[in-house]
Ligand SMILES: O=C(O)CCC(=O)C(=O)O
């Protein structure tokens with residue numbers, strides 16, 4: 001990680017969590033939202049609680065990305081700036097090769113989950129349009145990893161009714177980086193609510209790094225449509241020629 005990233009570290013989180021509130025400008029945000037909105041309708045996958053675009057394409061069943069460049073609007077300015085920060089220097093391809101675009105209307109969210117082993121354990125999330133709270137949950141033994149701190153009660157609860165251990169406000173135009181233990185040992189999710197509640201310096205772990213605190217001082221903030229761009233490095237990449245062979249050609 002580059003040194004100047006240290007000022008962006010969310011120090012109350014396990015390593016690694018970084019938050020940069022002013023990552024892109026208003027104009028860059030407007031352009032990105034315009035590009036997302038002007039993608040052809042078949043680009044969207046409608047899920048029950050959000051909709052999703054996958055760039056350059058969905059992974060194959062064995063988590064392989066068919067090599068293909070990302071569109072230029074996803075490269076500049078975001079990947080260019082991630083490279084300047086050196087965030088993906090240690091990743092196998094040195095830069096993200098895959099982007100998910102998630103759109104959440106008020107009342108929508110994403111169940112606690114982990115992003116899994118298909119990716120290098122580092123995610124860069126750019127938020128657009130409106131703020132939203134991301135919840136982090138320590139993984140249970142059932143989630144695949146033993147943890148000596150978990151007691152019997154914690155083992156009986158399921159993720160979506162467990163209380164989050166950490167909460168992060170993601171402002172519009174911000175960048176959130178999650179990696180290392182935070183990637184592998186925690187689940188992340190977004191509550192299906194029309195208002196994010198219980199917001200305070202005590203409950204929000206990146207409070208000190210927020211661009212604006214005043215909107216949240218009342219302790220709640222109404223949801224508006226929020227779009228995220230999540231940048232990742234897919235570990236397995238197949239060149240087209242090889243993948244055609246792999247798909248049954250010769
Ligand atoms: O929208 C977000 O910030 C999170 C999206 C997410 O967790 C995912 O796409 O895996």
Ligand SMILES: [Fe+2]
Nearest residue numbers: 113114115188
């Ligand atoms: Fe995720």
